[in-house]
Amino acid sequence: xxxxxxxxxxxxxxxxxxxxxxxxxxxxxxxxxxxxxxxxxxxxxxxxxxxxxxxxxxxxxxxxxxxxxxxxxxxxxxxxxxxxxxxxxxxxxxxxxxxxxxxxxxxxxxxxxxxxx
Amino acid sequence: xxxxxxxxxxxxxxxxxxxxxxxxxxxxxxxxxxxxxxxxxxxxxxxxxxxxxxxxxxxxxxxxxxxxxxxxxxxxxxxxxxxxxxxxxxxxxxxxxxxxxxxxxxxxxx
Numbered sequence: 688x689x690x691x692x693x694x695x696x697x698x699x700x701x702x703x704x705x706x707x708x709x710x711x712x713x714x715x716x717x718x719x720x721x722x723x724x725x726x727x728x729x730x731x732x733x734x735x736x737x738x739x740x741x742x743x744x745x746x747x748x749x750x751x752x753x754x755x756x757x758x759x760x761x762x763x764x765x766x767x768x769x770x771x772x773x774x775x776x777x778x779x780x781x782x783x784x785x786x787x788x789x790x791x792x793x794x795x796x797x798x799x800x801x802x803x804x
Numbered sequence: 805x806x807x808x809x810x811x812x813x814x815x816x817x818x819x820x821x822x823x824x825x826x827x828x829x830x831x832x833x834x835x836x837x838x839x840x841x842x843x844x845x846x847x848x849x850x851x852x853x854x855x856x857x858x859x860x861x862x863x864x865x866x867x868x869x870x871x872x873x874x875x876x877x878x879x880x881x882x883x884x885x886x887x888x889x890x891x892x893x894x895x896x897x898x899x900x901x902x903x904x905x906x907x908x909x910x911x912x913x914x
Contacts, residue, residue, distance in 0.1 A: 732905035794850040
């Protein structure tokens with residue numbers, strides 16, 4: 688069974704970088720697409736971007752100058768880095784398998800990240 | 805960006821039918837492919853895929869869930885509603901490379 692697990696710090700200071708890891712078991716990240724989604728405290732959900740089976744990426748234009756999604760195929764992990772965070776980046780962050788770059792069929796449990804000094 | 809509009813709350817009785825709607829600001833269909841998907845989320849849990857491409861039941865999802873629609877108007881139906889279905893429901897479109905989600909409909913008991 689495909690399983691995903693996010694990990695990373697739950698508290699980040701303003702202006703610093705947010706870095707999260709998504710560890711995948713049961714399926715190779717060299718197949719399909721892999722995405723990051725976040726849910727804000729008011730329940731709004733935002734598509735952040737993805738990395739493909741080949742390593743190509745696509746990002747939400749609203750984040751494009753601050754976001755980077757990379758991977759380590761040897762560990763079957765992919766990563767999210769979001770630079771210059773503000774309190775508005777406080778959210779629960781989810782990684783998910785992005786089936787055919789269409790819909791998210793397997794999700795991690797999510798990690799709550801608070802941006803605060 | 806394609807804006808997806810959902811009613812914030814829907815109150816239903818157990819055993820009755822729940823119809824949750826999602827309206828897109830522009831068509832999310834390409835030919836006969838409807839690029840609208842539905843998720844269920846319970847408090848403290850991750851979203852769960854229910855329906856993909858408007859009407860396809862995801863693996864392991866009970867047959868009381870169904871989806872329909874095309875173009876700009878889509879519906880998720882739960883019939884009959886069970887206690888375990890009390891949750892928030894979100895639609896998501898993948899017609900544009902910038903995918904967007906609806907704000908969610910919270911299903912409540914009458």
